[in-house]
Amino acid sequence: MSDVTLSTTSGIKVVDFRPFVDGTNKQAVADAILNSFKDTGFVYLVNHPVPKEKIEEMFVLSKKFFDLPMEKKQLAPHPPSGTHHRGALPEVWPVHWPQQLPGYSAPGVEKISQHIYDMDELAKNRIKAPDVKESFECGREEDENMPNIWLPDGILPGFKETCLDFFWLLYEAELTIWGAMALGFKLPEDYFKAYHTKPDNQLRLLHYPSVTAEDLAKETITRIGAHSDFGSMTLLMQDDVGGLEIENPQKPGTFTASF
Template sequence: MEDLKRNPHLVKTVNFEPFLDGSNKQAVADALLSSFKNEGFVYLVNHGLPQEKIDTMFEMSKAFFEMPHAKKMQAPHPASGAHHRGYSAPGSEKIIRYDDNEKESDPTIGRGGARETFDVGSENDEGMPNIWLPEETLPGFKRTCVEFFSDCFEVEKNVLRALAVGFRLPEDYFVRMHTKPDNQLRLAHYPSVATKPLLNDEISRIDAHSDFGSITLLFQDDVGGLEVQDLVSGVFEPVLPVPGSILINAGDFLMRWSNDTIQSTKHRVQAPPSIKTDITPDRYSIPYFCCPDFDTVVDCIPGTWSVENPKKYEPQSVGAYILARLAAAY
């Protein structure tokens, strides 16, 4: 289709408007599924989320991270990784490589990376309540986060509808298992850092990893540094920011749900490819991690397995899988 264009840095760009307005749903759905099968990533433009809302969330994120450490610690992330809410200082989180086929994590991988984060979930999640700053510390912060969380949930549902159409399934196939939402909005700040040790892999902004939910929506500034592994060569290639887009990738749970039809691709954050200064500037990003409802047990998607290509995975409880992965990260 004309709206599918490969950029020179691996990831395709798909215009989502024909799906949203109903003018060419199948073509958009096929392009989306093709990207998830072959690269695991796709840039979505005309996705329906107004740019001014994205800009406001970035402005509030920057205001939060510019506060003194003591103020940020008014909403601290608990010591337990299973309660993934609130502020985490640089180095708090480990990046664990996990292989569903091997059923275990790699204990040799654990660098947290030079970044700080703030995690937000659904306000209706009684099992994992949000941890907020006092309103007077940063007025409007909670409201902005809650509204953006809701906006991202609407984008998520539209992407999942398109994915179902790509699989020739009922349009609500995935949406009806993503209703809670058991999702996580993360504000991330990578402080400025010396470029040389970053280039020499002596330090990392974030090590190579895959996400572990169904899909992730990533909003990023224009600094760059994100790299995605080419599934053919194994080489990590720079993925430059595309203005006005959301970068979407498939997670480990969607890969196993699809019987490995879809790829959950490793990615990392290094120095921007065009950096020519001794100091790599601050980078801000906002990922929205999407998970099926925790009380759901899922089996391989119809059409992804057969006698010749049997199921690789047993039915899996979503909550047990995700909480185990979260606990391993802290």
């Protein structure tokens, strides 16, 4: 185990990212991250470029958002199409809509699934056992194809600014991790940046309301179904509830990266 690999749990490495950021041992970090991705598709990163206080600030405002009454959360309405992935979704899901529309999504209106593309099959799957979670998504402000849809001013002061600040922090962190990936493959450090010049990332806030063990056992509801993310990289931060991305305990001070 290298000096930058702090531990391994269930095959997933915990890697100290600081030597890559400060330049003291970039190759060792790059090799450790790539090996973890090769083994499991995941890695825990500590001492990453996203400040702890920024993560905590985002969690505080995320909780405040989800604590709002439903009628206030839905003041950022999702447009009636499957192409503009911003804003709020209604509580009743029209069956002809696509499986997942980012933006605010009320509990029970989504059903994440693994490689189901037929709209009728998606609708049946969603009705059978909907995902009990709610979400809000945003992207860069200058996106002409999918402009952000925010709550009206005054409902949650600072929410928009904090989301956008956090969005750009994570985008820059992603590019830095791609630099490590490139060195892991023995490529120039900026190799993958050429494929990530347009920040079409999404920041997604998620809340999983309480459910009973009995309902979960009956399989009439789910938390989130097994699935594959379609982007090139996912960075996940979570609280001490854990278990939302992989069946492994959350490590304080880390975030999880999947490739």
